[in-house]
Amino acid sequence: MFNRECFSNNFKILRTSYSLSIPTTNKLLHLKSTSTIHYWETQKNIPSADMLINIVDLFSVSADWLLGRSSIPYTEESVSAAEKALITDFNATEYKWQLMVTEKFIASEYDNVTNRKKQYSLPVRANIVFLLRKTVLENTEYTLTDIKQRNVDNAKFSEEAELLHSLMFKKIRTPIYDIEVNL
Numbered sequence: 001m002f003n004r005e006c007f008s009n010n011f012k013i014l015r016t017s018y019s020l021s022i023p024t025t026n027k028l029l030h031l032k033s034t035s036t037i038h039y040w041e042t043q044k045n046i047p048s049a050d051m052l053i054n055i056v057d058l059f060s061v062s063a064d065w066l067l068g069r070s071s072i073p074y075t076e077e078s079v080s081a082a083e084k085a086l087i088t089d090f091n092a093t094e095y096k097w098q099l100m101v102t103e104k105f106i107a108s109e110y111d112n113v114t115n116r117k118k119q120y121s122l123p124v125r126a127n128i129v130f131l132l133r134k135t136v137l138e139n140t141e142y143t144l145t146d147i148k149q150r151n152v153d154n155a156k157f158s159e160e161a162e163l164l165h166s167l168m169f170k171k172i173r174t175p176i177y178d179i180e181v182n183l
Helices: 004-017 022-028 036-041 049-059 076-091 097-102 113-119 122-137 144-148 155-168
Strands: none
Touching: 004 036, 004 049, 022 036, 049 076, 049 122, 076 097, 076 113, 076 122, 122 155
């Protein structure tokens, strides 16, 4: 049976740990109704199976943790699956993954799966997936050059692009959005 309380609590931990408003979360998850998030967080409704996959891919968390079946939010399998989905989504846009690597927007250490697993913690990898989705895939009005040079008028976007760069190139080695603090 679906544990609404566990899902509701864990989803809210994710949303608040990532400092996301309900409207921003709606946009990132491509939800049509502005009340959906509220209903999830108040246990009045539950997401579809497809939406659960979208949530775990956005935040790179284990579905078992999100549903209250595990106390471990990040697993190698959940983060790797989210990274694989991210690369697939990038390759479906003008921002091809290899172009991002060639342009040095993606660190070569991160591009190499073996190195990625050795050099980045699971929470940092989850943060990178989230920030890549939020800053690049959700902001298609900016060019790769704009993003790479952080040449954008939107202050919030510029701050997130800088955080992404700091994580990607290991200037910061701890997660910026740390859900484990709120567990």
